[in-house]
Amino acid sequence: MASSVLSIATQCVSPNASSLSINETHKGKAKLGGSTLRFSKSSGRISMTVAVNVSRFEGIPMAPPDPILGVSEAFRADTNDVKLNLGVGAYRTEELQPYVLNVVKKAENLMLERGDNKEYLPIEGLAAFNKATAELLLGADNPAIKEQRVATVQGLSGTGSLRLGAALIERYFPGSKVLISAPTWGNHKNIFNDARVPWSEYRYYDPRTVGLDFEGMIEDIKAAPEGTFVLLHGCAHNPTGIDPTPEQWEKIADVIQQKNHIPFFDVAYQGFASGSLDEDAASVRLFVARGMEVLVAQSYSKNLGLYAERIGAMNVISSSSESATRVKSQLKRLARPMYSNPPVHGARIVANVVGTPILFDEWKAEMEMMAGRIKNVRQKLYDSISSKDKSGKDWSFILKQIGMFSYTGLNKNQSDNMTNKWHVYMTKDGRISLAGLSLAKCEYLADAIIDSYHNVS
Ligand code: PLA
Numbered sequence: 432m433a434s435s436v437l438s439i440a441t442q443c444v445s446p447n448a449s450s451l452s453i454n455e456t457h458k459g460k461a462k463l464g465g466s467t468l469r470f471s472k473s474s475g476r477i478s479m480t481v482a483v484n485v486s487r488f489e490g491i492p493m494a495p496p497d498p499i500l501g502v503s504e505a506f507r508a509d510t511n512d513v514k515l516n517l518g519v520g521a522y523r524t525e526e527l528q529p530y531v532l533n534v535v536k537k538a539e540n541l542m543l544e545r546g547d548n549k550e551y552l553p554i555e556g557l558a559a560f561n562k563a564t565a566e567l568l569l570g571a572d573n574p575a576i577k578e579q580r581v582a583t584v585q586g587l588s589g590t591g592s593l594r595l596g597a598a599l600i601e602r603y604f605p606g607s608k609v610l611i612s613a614p615t616w617g618n619h620k621n622i623f624n625d626a627r628v629p630w631s632e633y634r635y636y637d638p639r640t641v642g643l644d645f646e647g648m649i650e651d652i653k654a655a656p657e658g659t660f661v662l663l664h665g666c667a668h669n670p671t672g673i674d675p676t677p678e679q680w681e682k683i684a685d686v687i688q689q690k691n692h693i694p695f696f697d698v699a700y701q702g703f704a705s706g707s708l709d710e711d712a713a714s715v716r717l718f719v720a721r722g723m724e725v726l727v728a729q730s731y732s733k734n735l736g737l738y739a740e741r742i743g744a745m746n747v748i749s750s751s752s753e754s755a756t757r758v759k760s761q762l763k764r765l766a767r768p769m770y771s772n773p774p775v776h777g778a779r780i781v782a783n784v785v786g787t788p789i790l791f792d793e794w795k796a797e798m799e800m801m802a803g804r805i806k807n808v809r810q811k812l813y814d815s816i817s818s819k820d821k822s823g824k825d826w827s828f829i830l831k832q833i834g835m836f837s838y839t840g841l842n843k844n845q846s847d848n849m850t851n852k853w854h855v856y857m858t859k860d861g862r863i864s865l866a867g868l869s870l871a872k873c874e875y876l877a878d879a880i881i882d883s884y885h886n887v888s
Contacts, residue, residue, distance in 0.1 A: 498617050498858055498859065498860075499518060499519055499617060499618070499858055500519060502516070502518030502519065502856050502857065502858060503516060503518055503519050503856075505850070505856060506518065506856040509854055509856070511854045513853075513854050513875070514854040514855075514856065515527075515854065515855045515856065515867070515868070515872055515875075515876065516856045516864075516867050517855060517856060517857045517863040517864045517865075517867045517868060517876075518856045518857055518858055518864065518867075519864060519867075520669070520733065520835045520836060520864045520866055521738060521864070521866060521867065522733065522736060522801050522805075522835075522866045523866060523867050523868075523869070525804065525869045525870060525871070526869070527867065527869050527872075530736055530801070531736060532735060532736050532794065532797050533793065533797060534735075534784050534790045534793045534794045534797060535735060535736065535737070535780055535784070537790060537793075538779070538780045538783035538784050538787075538790060539780065541783055541787075542776075542779050542780075542783065547775075547779060549775070551771075551772050552585070552772045552773060552774075552775050552778070553772060554584075554763040554766050554767050554771070554772050555583075555584045555585060555759065555762070555763050555766075556584060556585020556586075556744070556772070556773045556778055557585060557775060557778035557779065557782060559778075559779075559782035559786060560585055560742075560744075560778035560779070560781050560782045561583040561584070561585055561744065562583075563781060563782050563785035563786055564583060564585075564729055564744045564746075564781065564785075565581050565583045565744075565746055566785070567701070567708060567712075567785055568698065568701070568712055568715060568727060568729060568746060569581070569712070569715070569716060569719060569748075570709070570712075570716060573716070573719065575719050575748050578752060579752040579755060579756075580748060580749050580750065580751060580752050580755050581746055581747070581748050581749075581755060582746065582747040582748075582749065582755040582756070582758040582759035582762060583744055583745070583746045583759075584744065584745050584746075584759060584762040584763065584766065585742070585743075585744055585773045585778055586728065586729075586743045586744050586745045586773065587741045587743070587770060587773060587774075588730050588731070588732055588737075588740075588741040588742055588743040589697065589698075589699045589728055589729065589730025589732060589743045590618060590622065590730075590743075591741065591743065591770070591773075592728035592729060592730070592743045592744055592745040593619070593622050593697060593728040593745075594622050594625070594626060594769075595728075595745045595762060595765055595766060595769075596695060596726050596728055596745050596747075597609075597622050597623050597625075597626035597628050598626050598765045598769075599726075599747075599758070599761065599762060599765060600626070600628050600660060601626045601627050601628050602761070602765065603761070604658075604660070606629075607628070607629075607658060607659065607660060608628075608629045608630060608631060608655070608656070608659050608660070609623050609628055609629070609630040609659070609660040609661075609662055609695065610630070610631060610632070610633045610651065610652065610655050610659055610660065610661045610662065610692075611623075611630050611631075611632055611633070611662045612632065612633060612635035612636075612648075612662070612663075612664070612668070613632035613633065613634060613635055613636065614635070614636060614670060614671065614860060615632075615635075615662070615664075615669070615670075616664075616669045616670065616697070616699075617858075617860075619662060619697070630662075631655075632651075633647070633648055633651035633652055633655075633661070634647030634648055634650070634651050635647075635648055635668070635671070635673075636671045636673065636838070638840065641828040641831075641838075641840060642673055642828075642831070643673050643674075643675060643679070645675070645679055645682075648683070649682065649683070649686055652683070652686050652687060652690065652692065653686050653689075653690060655690065655692065657690055657691045657692070658691055658692065658693065659690070659692045659693070660692070660693045660694075660695045660726070661687055661692050661693070661694050661695065662695045662696075662697060663683070663694055663695070663696050663697070663714070664696075664697055664699075665696045665697065665698035665699075665700075665701065665711065665712065665714050665715050665727070666698070666700055666701065666703075666704040666705070666711040666712075666713075666714065666833075666834070667699075667700035667703060667704035667711070667833055667834025667835065667836075668834070669699070669700075669834070669835075669836060669862075670836055670838050670858070670860055670862035671832065671836075671838045672832025672833050672834050672835075672836050672837060672838055673831070673832060673833075673838075674704070674714075674833060675714075677713065677717075680713075680714050680717055681717070684717060684718050684721055684723070687718075687723070688721065688723060693724060693725075693726065694718050694723065694725050694726070695725075695726040695727075695728075696714070696715050696718075696725060696726065696727040696728070697727075697728050698711075698712070698715060698727055698728065698729045698730070699728075699729075699730040699732070699733060700730075700733055700734065700834055700835065701729070701734055702734040702795075702798045702802070703733050703734050703798065703801070703802055703834060703835065704802070704833050704834045705802070705833070706798060706799040706802035706803065707799075708734075708795065708798070715727055719748050722750065723748075724747075724748060724749055724750055725746075725747075725748045726745070726746070726747050726748075727745075727746040727747075727748070728743065728744070728745055728746075729743050729744045729745075729746065730742075730743040731743060731777065731781055733835065734798055735780065735781065735784065735794070736801075737777045737780060737781075740774070740776055740777030740780065741773075741774060741777065742773075742774075742777030742778055742780070742781055745762060747759075747762070801866075805834075805835060805865050805866055807870060808865050808868045808869065808870055808873060809829060809830065809832075809837065809865055810830065811870050811873040812829060812837070812865070812868065812873045812876060812877060813826060813827070813829040813830050814873075815873045815874050815876070815877035816829070816877040816880060816881060819874075819877050819878065819881055820877075820881050820885075822885065824884070828840075835864055835865060835866045836862050836863065836864055836865065837862070837863050837865055838860075838861060838862050839861045839862070839863055839880060839884075840861055840884075841861035841880070841883055841884060842861065843859045843860075844887050844888065845861070845883040845884060845887045846858070846859045846860075846861055846883070847859070848882070848883040848886075848887045849879050849880070849883050852879075852882070852883075853875075853878075853879035853882070853883070855876060855879050863876075
């Protein structure tokens, strides 16, 4: 335990008042309850201090629990058997168990057989991974790759890659703002705040239509000062599950191009929205095909189930290979003092899966299986709610949303009721992760939602 020193006496009236010898400098110590008295004396002056057990960190307040990962902590503490964790977006099997993809196990076996070493990676990460990840994102025959206009640096999954992108903006675009959707994944604001990049919001979700506020989105992007970074969810918008249509993406690209803005894509669910890697990357590819310069953060947490491996990438697609080379050098410069170089294990898994045709095909099948299971529970949840709820409320938005989540429209009190009464753990913005739901639990969840929606204001 650290002690802090409280000075209780600095001077004695007479040197003789002290029981300590006064002829020399003297230091002593005595116990008083839980505290320690320290004496020191020199030149006839005795000072006595008390070390009390008070932390030097007394001034640091308690942080609130994380709005998403804190939900998992609360879930773990609940001892009721009916509990259901629909907080974090992590895929579970129908038995509600975590799932390690078969292709991941196969890739890991390959790695063991080869006896890969544990040397440091270069600052930019594993070359085979960086190549694979850019190709997966843009398509292997994309001219931007052929012309070497893509700067790719392996990142610490989606979050770390976004953070690296934010650091690049902070350093080389001082004062520039990032526009983020309202609402968005909660951590986006933290990432830009911590990187000291100012941000504001553009309209995205319309609670009246439970759909996209497309007009509002376009107006807000138009109104932003030229050269603003616009953060876009590549697919499966989190938390709303509402994506622009291909026609709307074209219009979004038009405005961003007209205003000379810089699109910054967060691609955390490639393959998980539609089940197709190519379809889910269509938004990014559309911007790149127009010759626009684009930032893209990628994550393999969801589509390869590599949550804990922290594997992703930061890509900057530039208009020239020279500037891509310079940007890459600066991304490395930013990474070096932050975490030096990234971890190798997940990078090797991705490189092996993407680079081995048999594994690649198997991965696509497993991804379709996962996306399919989520679609099935989405349908079953909708069927259960709409057959049980006789109020006439239209629940069809559940079916219109895509990806891992359903944005239920439940407010904070109603979400609290879901947890406190029904042991259903979810974020307070009304988002539920369908990836954590089984067909067997849909009826129960439907009862919980109907009760919370109708009986709690
Ligand atoms: N971007 C978006 C839009 C996300 O939803 C998430 C994860 C990430 C990036 C980052 O994930 P990564 O760092 O693991 O690659 N969102 C989760 C988990 C699944 C979380 O909050 O960290 C979620 O429950 O929203």
